[in-house]
Amino acid sequence: MDSIKRAVKETLEIKKSTFIAYVRPAAFIKDIEHALREIRAAHPDAAHHCIAYVLGHDGETQKFDDDGEPAHTAGKPMLEVLRKQHLTNVLCVVVRYFGGVKLGAGGLVRAYTKATSEALKKAGRTTPVAISRLHVHVDFADSGGVERALREHGTLIDSVYTDHVQFVVDVTDDAVEMLRQILRDLTRGKALVETASNHTIYK
Secondary structure, three states: OEEEOOOEEEEEEEOOEEEEEEEEEOOOHHHHHHHHHHHHHHOOOOOEEEEEEEEOOOOOEEEEEOOOOOOOOOHHHHHHHHHHOOEOOEEEEEEEEOOOOOOHHHHHHHHHHHHHHHHHHHHOEEOEEEEEEEEEEEOHHHHHHHHHHHHHHOEEEEEEEOOOEEEEEEEEHHHHHHHHHHHHHHHOOOOEEEEEEEEEEEO
């Protein structure tokens, strides 16, 4: 599943009602909560703040809220847009200022679907990259060359100096075996490389 590149705000006028769609990358529930507080504070007089979000590597966490609109006419169609585009780690909030003209159930579904879709068009897409976090233990004598190799082939997170040197580095999964071989060559087989965790980022 993909995610979105950037936060986007899109405004639509439909039969005198104003629909303001926000889409934002969100990897955790705390990201959702922070964004909702911010958006609600920016639109305290709006009639509705409808939400839909998908979280997790496989989109396993999904939720929507119609926020007072007729059942399944707002949050659910917004969520369906996210599902159909196979997106995860994304939040959509559509703020509605009622203009005095009722849209009916079908009109509401079309309006919230369109607002979500239009915002997503501008947000761009990112693809998931699997990352391994490695702990690399080496002797002091080898640490200089090892550090250069880690910076070249990964993202160096930390260095700990005790009776030896431990480096913490993030490496894309497809580069792990190549890096292991480089470290073996640099340290004459003495480097100890441990996989500490695996996670996914979006690029």
